[in-house]
Amino acid sequence: MPKSKLSAEKLAQNFADLHPAYAPQEARIEAARCLYCWDAPCTRACPTGIDVPTFIRQILEKNSGGAAETILSENILGGSCARACPTEVLCEGACVDRTLEKAPVEIGRLQRFATDYAAKRKLQFFEPGPESGFTVVVVGSGPAGLACAHELRRLGHGVRVLEASDVPGGLNTTGISPYKISTEFALSEVEQASAIGFEIELNSPVTGADLRELLEQNDAVFLGVGLGQTAPLNIPGEDAAGVWEALDFIEQAHRMPLKECEVGTQVVVIGGGNTAVDVATEAVRLGADQTTIAYRRSREQMPAFAYEVELAVSDQIGFEWCVQPVEFVAEAGRLVAVRFRRQRLEGEGRAGTLVDAGGDDLVLPCDQAIKALGQLPRSDFLSSIDGLKIDGGRVVIDDKTRATSVAGLFAGGDCISRGGEIVDAVQDGKIAARGIDHTLRQKPKEPR
C-alpha cells in the first residue's frame, strides 16, 4: 500500500480542526444567541446532562473557567465530546433556535471554547473525596472507564485502571478521525482526568481468569472493554493485501506522521454508518484520488448522520447505494476490485429485506477496500466470565446502577451498547461509579 503522496503541509491543512476553535469574542457573540431556556431541551438531549444554558451564560460573562467546571462536572471528557459529539442529533438538535432562527446555537464549539480554556491552563476543578478504603479496578481506559475512574475518585474510592493497549484512552485516542480529535488532545484529556489520582496500567490485558481474581481481591470491578474486531464479510478474497478494517485505517493516523500513513489511489469503503464516512473522508484527506462509499441499503436508510453525509459529499466522495459486496477481486494476492451484487428492498424502511435485484454485478476497481461494518463483541472474553449474562453481544446491566449479573462487576460503554457515542460511554461510567459507590457503602467493611 503506498504512503500518502500529499505534502506534509497539505496533509496538515486537510487534517486541521473540522470546526475551528472560537476566538473569545466570537464565542461571546455566539453565546449571546442562547435564549437561556428553562429546563433546557439541549441539557435534556445531552446524555450526560451538561447544564448547557449555564455554561453558555458563563462564557457570555467572560467566566470561561466557570463554564469549563460546569461542563466537566457532568462530563469529564467534555473536551472530546465538544469535538466529536453528533451535536446535530443531541444538544444542537434540540436547540429551540433551530425553530426561531433556523440555526441552533453552536453548543459544541462553545463547549470546546470553555474546555480548551481549562485544558490550556491545566485547571483542576475536582478533588478526590474522603478516602473510603474501598478499591475498584476499572478494566479499559476508554471514555467509559475514564469517566468511571474519575467519578470513583471523586467519591473517595481507590482506583486502578488496566489498559490492554500501549496507549490510554481507548477509541477516543485512536478510533476517531484526527481532524475531529487529535491524538495530543485525547492524551492530554486522559492526563487531566487522571490527575485526580489514579494510574493507568498500560499493556495490561485482562482474561476471564484474571477478572475472577480481580473480583476476589478488590471491592468491585468496572468493565469498560468496548468491542473487538470489525465484522468479517466472509466473502472470497477477504485476506487479500489491500483489504483493511476501518479502525486500523483510522488508528494509523494517530500512530504515525500523516505522511507515513498508507492509503490507496482508488479506495472503496464498505458500510453506511458514521465510521464509513469517517474512513472515506480520511482517505480523501490522505490523498486518495477516488473514494467511494458502497452501502447495501438506500441513502435514506444510511445510519450515518446527515451532517456526516454532507461532509462526505463536500469531500467529493462517491456513493453506490443498494450494493452487496460478494467478492474482493485479487490478482497475485493484491486487491484490484470489489464486486457487488445489486440489491432491491422488499418491504418498508429498515425492516425491509434486501433481495438480489438481478442484472450485471457492479465492479469497482480499487487498490484499497476498507470494511466499516461495525465491531463485533468480545464474545470469547465475555463468555469466559462465569455467570455474566450477555444478550445479543451486549453485557446485560441494571439500568440504574450498571451492575451486571456478576456480584461486584459493573459495566458500561460499547460493551453494553454494541457501539454508542463517547458521551453515552461517559454517562455509563458516571452511573456505574455511583452504582458501585452505593453498593459498597451498604456493605460492611471487611478487613482485607
Place this chain on the structure above:
Amino acid sequence: MKKPDLATDFCGIRSPNPFWLASGPPTNSAYQVRRAFEAGWGGVVWKTLAHDPVVNVSARYGAVDYHGRKMMGLNNIELISDRSLEENLREITEIKQEFPDRAMIVSLMVESKKETWQDIVQRTEDAGCDGLELNFGCPHGMSERGMGAAVGQVPEYTEMITGWVTEVAKTPVLVKLTPNVADPRPIGQAARRAGAAGLSLINTINSIMGVDLETLHPMPHVGGRGSHGGYCGPAVKPIALNMLQQVAADPAIDLPISGIGGIESWQDAAEFLLLGATSVQVCTAAMHHGFRIVEPMISGLQMWMLEHEFESLSDVQGRVVPDVGGWGELDLAYKVVAEIDQDQCIHCGLCYIACEDGAHQSIHCAKIETDAFLAQHPNGAGAVHQSGGKNYLPGAGAGYVNLLTIDQTTCVGCNLCSLVCPVEDCISMVERDSGLPSMTWNEYQEKLGRGEVDPIAPPEHR
C-alpha cells in the same frame, strides 16, 4: 406616493424636518455641521459656547454594552467647546449662509453674571443664529464651577439668568432642562416666567459607567481617576419620555419642547413627538453611527405617518400627552390575560420560569411525550429534522416537550411572560371581562368611604 410634510416650526424657528442634532461632539465645528446638513438634518444646536474655551481631558466616554450590542448607554465627561469663541462664531455665520433653510441654534453657557451673559447673547445673534439654547443642564464638570446643572437645578437661578438673556435676545430662547432633579416642572415654569420661548429636555443623567474589573479603574478614567459624567443613549429614553410628558402636560409651562434622550430611530422620534415634543434632538446615535442615520429616520417617520394618515407633524405632536396621568385615574375594571399561541411556541420555558419566580405562578408546564405532542400539534412537525434515519424535534429532549399553558383564572395580566417570550406574537395579552364596573382607584376610594362598594378581594396566590 405623496409623502407627508415634515416641516417644523418651533416657536418661529423653521426647519425642513424635526430632526436636529443636539448640542454635543457632533456639532463642534463647521466641518461636522456641513456634513450633517448635507446628510439631511433639519437643524443643529451648536456645541455650547463660552467666552473662554475650556480645557478637556482624555479619556472622555464610557459605554454600557448589552450582550454584544454596543453602546446601549453612553456617558461623557467632555466639557463645552474647547475652541475659541471667535472661530465658532465665524463658522456659524458661514454655515447659516450656506444652509439658510436649516435651523441654527447655538448653545450657551457662561458664568452667572448678567453682563457676561448679555454680551455672549448679542455676539452669537450677530453671527446669524436662529435661536439660543441655554445650557442649564450639563451635570459634570461645569456644574462644579456654578454653571450647567448647578443653575438648572434651582428655579430661582434659572429664572434670573433666563431673564437676563430674554432681556436682550432678539431670537427665540430655549432653556435646556436637566433630568437630575426630582421634578423638572418647577424649572420649566421658571423658564416660562422669565420669557423663554421653548424648552429642550433632557440633558444627560449623572452617572458612573462602571469599574474595569482588571485594572479596578472607574470608567471612564483619566489616569486611573474617574468623575461622574452625563449618561445618554438608548437606555435613557424612558426617563426622557416621562419628563417630556410631565412638562408637556403642565398648563403652567405651555411651551414647545425639543425632545432629547436616546433617540436613534424613527420609532423613538415618533414616540417623542406623540408625548409632546415639537422637534427632536439626537446626539449619541450620530456619535455611534454617523450623520447618515437621519435618512432612515426621515423615511420611517414619513411611512408611518402615511400609514396612519397623518398629514403633518401637527397631527402627531402631543397626541398622547392627555392619555398619561396619575395611577389613581387608571380603570381597576380593565383586565387582560396572557394567551400563548401553541403553533408559535418554541418551548424555551422562559415564560414559565419568569411567571413562576417573578410573577404570579399562572403558567402550567406539562411534560408531553414527543410523539404525543407531534400528534396533537401537527404544525410543530414542520420543525422536525431528520438525521441518520431518525427524527429530531427542537424543543424536545429526554423524550418530552414542555407544553406551556396560561391559567387565565389566576393570571393577573402583568405582561411579564409576553415581554420575556423571544417569539414575536407568540404570547398576546387579550382583554377579558373582569365583571367589575368601570372604576378608577380614586373613585373606588370615594365609593369605599361612602360604603357604596365592597373591598376588592386580593388575587389568589399559590
